[in-house]
Amino acid sequence: MSVLSKNDLRRIFDRLDKNGDGLLSLDELNWLLEIIEVRFSLQELESLVGKPCLGFDEFMFFYDSISNRNTKMESEDGGDDEDGVIGDVDGESDLAKAFKLFDLDGDGFISSEELQSVLVRLGLWDERSGKDCTNMICFYDTNLDGMIDFDEFKNMMFHTVS
Structure with missing residues (x-):
């Protein structure tokens, strides 16, 4: 899917x-x-x-x-490595690379501001669409800290909610 x-x-x-x-x-x-x-x-x-x-x-x-x-x-690959990142041949998965693209400040979390910034850069953000990045993040934010960590990002990318 x-x-x-x-x-x-x-x-x-x-x-x-x-x-x-x-x-x-x-x-x-x-x-x-x-x-x-x-x-x-x-x-x-x-x-x-x-x-x-x-x-x-x-x-x-x-x-x-x-x-x-x-x-x-x-x-x-057997899922997660001990550091929480999915393993692959190069030692860093495409998913981890994608996460780093959204995690602009490198703190290990994706904030609504970072998400909006990347969507703008990709040309996928439309102010008139009424979409709110905070609401998008809240849907996958299982620990309710207001940000997406790598595990939540994985769940979002594989479209599962714990």
């Missing part, structure tokens, strides 16, 4: 589709990947994707395959 809803993915797709042709070019997709500090050459990305552009359904499949790969990696 996707962490992001189909509507979320549609909104991301539409924002990435800068020229409005209904397709994501590899350049448009690579722009997003670079923002989240995932580096591919265009040749590597085309080899991974298998074509020069993606329609919305293909973009959803691409997202699902990445999400499922991360879930599969967690279960194959």
Whole structure:
């Protein structure tokens, strides 16, 4: 199951589709990947994707395959290491890297201000949407400290609430 809803993915797709042709070019997709500090050459990305552009359904499949790969990696790695970070071959999981992207001050927590800052940087924040990052964080904040720690972030990314 996707962490992001189909509507979320549609909104991301539409924002990435800068020229409005209904397709994501590899350049448009690579722009997003670079923002989240995932580096591919265009040749590597085309080899991974298998074509020069993606329609919305293909973009959803691409997202699902990445999400499922991360879930599969967690279960194959045996879950958490003793430091609370999911283990992988490089010693630092993609999930831990994603957490660090949101944890702007490096204190081990994601505040509503940090979440909003990253969403603005990704072009996914719209003041008129009425969304409140505090409410978003509260949904997954199981220890009620007003912030998301790494375990809560994992639950959020794998869409489970304890």
